[in-house]
Amino acid sequence: MVKAFAKRAVAIGAVAALGFAGAVAPASAADPGVTSNKITIGMTTPLTGPASLGYEFIAPAAEAYFEYVNANGGVNGRDIDLRVYDDQYNPAKTKIGTNQLINRDRIFAMYGALGTPTHSAVVRDLNRRGIPDVFVNTGGASFDNPRRYPMTFPYFPSYIVEAKAMAYYIDRTSSLDRKKRCLMYQDGEFGDDSKKGFKAAGMKFAEEVSYFSGQQLAGLSSQVSTLKSAGCELVVFFGVTSATASLLGEAAKAGFSPTWMVTSVGSDPDVIGGVVGSKRVLNGVYTPNWITPIQDTRNPYVRQMKVIADRAGLPWNFYTYYGINTAYVLAQALDAAGRNLTREGLVEALETESRSFRSAAEVPFRITGSSHQGLTGFYMARYNSDIEAERITNYIMTATSSASGKAKRATFRQPNPTRKLLP
Numbered sequence: 052m053v054k055a056f057a058k059r060a061v062a063i064g065a066v067a068a069l070g071f072a073g074a075v076a077p078a079s080a081a082d083p084g085v086t087s088n089k090i091t092i093g094m095t096t097p098l099t100g101p102a103s104l105g106y107e108f109i110a111p112a113a114e115a116y117f118e119y120v121n122a123n124g125g126v127n128g129r130d131i132d133l134r135v136y137d138d139q140y141n142p143a144k145t146k147i148g149t150n151q152l153i154n155r156d157r158i159f160a161m162y163g164a165l166g167t168p169t170h171s172a173v174v175r176d177l178n179r180r181g182i183p184d185v186f187v188n189t190g191g192a193s194f195d196n197p198r199r200y201p202m203t204f205p206y207f208p209s210y211i212v213e214a215k216a217m218a219y220y221i222d223r224t225s226s227l228d229r230k231k232r233c234l235m236y237q238d239g240e241f242g243d244d245s246k247k248g249f250k251a252a253g254m255k256f257a258e259e260v261s262y263f264s265g266q267q268l269a270g271l272s273s274q275v276s277t278l279k280s281a282g283c284e285l286v287v288f289f290g291v292t293s294a295t296a297s298l299l300g301e302a303a304k305a306g307f308s309p310t311w312m313v314t315s316v317g318s319d320p321d322v323i324g325g326v327v328g329s330k331r332v333l334n335g336v337y338t339p340n341w342i343t344p345i346q347d348t349r350n351p352y353v354r355q356m357k358v359i360a361d362r363a364g365l366p367w368n369f370y371t372y373y374g375i376n377t378a379y380v381l382a383q384a385l386d387a388a389g390r391n392l393t394r395e396g397l398v399e400a401l402e403t404e405s406r407s408f409r410s411a412a413e414v415p416f417r418i419t420g421s422s423h424q425g426l427t428g429f430y431m432a433r434y435n436s437d438i439e440a441e442r443i444t445n446y447i448m449t450a451t452s453s454a455s456g457k458a459k460r461a462t463f464r465q466p467n468p469t470r471k472l473l474p
Contacts, residue, residue: 091157092134093161096166099137103140113375113378116382126386160394167239185381188207190210203423213245213248213314215249219460221254222252230285231257235262242261258277267293284310292319293322311337337432345372345440382474413430
């Protein structure tokens with residue numbers, strides 16, 4: 052299923068792109084990408100290449116959900132047609148793919164575009180053209196800026212929020228707070244945002260090391276050596292899953308076994324097990340999370356989303372789960388925009404109806420005219436002996452994406468899903 056999907060996406064991306072051009076068009080019933088029976092949306096994401104590990108499942112998972120919706124009448128009588136461009140996590144290819152989706156495929160909206168450096172290359176143009184840019188698939192805090200990017204709407208909690216939540220938990224857990232703590236991060240906005248969050252929380256580290264995107268393919272032995280030599284007892288890591296796998300694998304070889312706390316986007320067991328050769332390296336690893344644990348099949352969201360994944364022949368992992376979940380929220384937003392679907396109407400629905408959208412998230416979702424934050428917090432989880440990320444806090448930690456302010460303790464009650472998980 053995934054290989055076939057990647058081939059289709061590569062075929063979509065094979066046509067040469069036109070140059071960026073055009074001004075913002077007024078919203079109307081004739082907005083591009085909308086017909087009487089179809090809504091065309093676009094996505095740029097790495098289906099192949101060094102950064103695709105795990106992420107290649109998101110687009111086919113979203114497509115599986117949209118196919119499920121289409122088979123049940125669509126959204127206000129329209130089918131959702133997802134067009135995907137494989138950008139291989141390369142900003143230059145993201146520009147080509149985005150331009151193609153706009154000019155050739157005539158998309159109504161961009162959805163789930165993945166990556167901070169990649170999406171940063173096109174976000175201004177999407178906003179200039181007045182194209183809704185919905186549920187950017189990154190925790191980069193810069194995308195929550197409705198004054199600068201009025202058409203862009205994050206979904207994932209920002210890395211600043213995640214760092215604040217980590218700091219809150221470490222400060223209040225004596226077994227962690229007394230350890231010599233160190234930070235490792237991916238260069239660029241990913242790592243910069245984590246440092247902003249920790250600084251806002253007042254947390255300092257005895258040692259800080261970084262890696263650049265793609266370096267994990269050659270191994271992270273030098274970073275492991277630095278951390279080990281520094282005597283780090285708690286290592287907090289902000290990086291993608293392939294880098295987590297390299298880091299934990301190298302640490303095991305070096306006999307370096309601190310307590311690990313890994314960012315929520317970097318700890319999928321199947322991916323790490325496939326790289327390292329065993330999932331056991333995750334045993335005892337802490338990771339913040341915001342979604343109902345994937346193994347909790349008693350939860351109605353998890354149960355129904357797994358059914359959709361199984362029917363599509365997709366593996367049941369975080370990326371599949373995430374793709375179906377955000378597709379479900381997008382379908383609700385499209386439904387809330389009404390039968391006379393326009394880009395302006397979708398933006399209005401997102402800014403005024405977001406509180407009513409259901410999802411598997413266990414933290415509040417915030418989108419208003421003045422804030423496009425998306426999800427607002429985390430709970431803390433830890434991988435148990437069965438290598439399942441088990442929730443270990445009965446509370447959540449919420450924060451803003453501001454470079455100031457700390458996380459706060461809060462509670463949240465997840466609403467029931469809509470009937471049959473349809474919008």
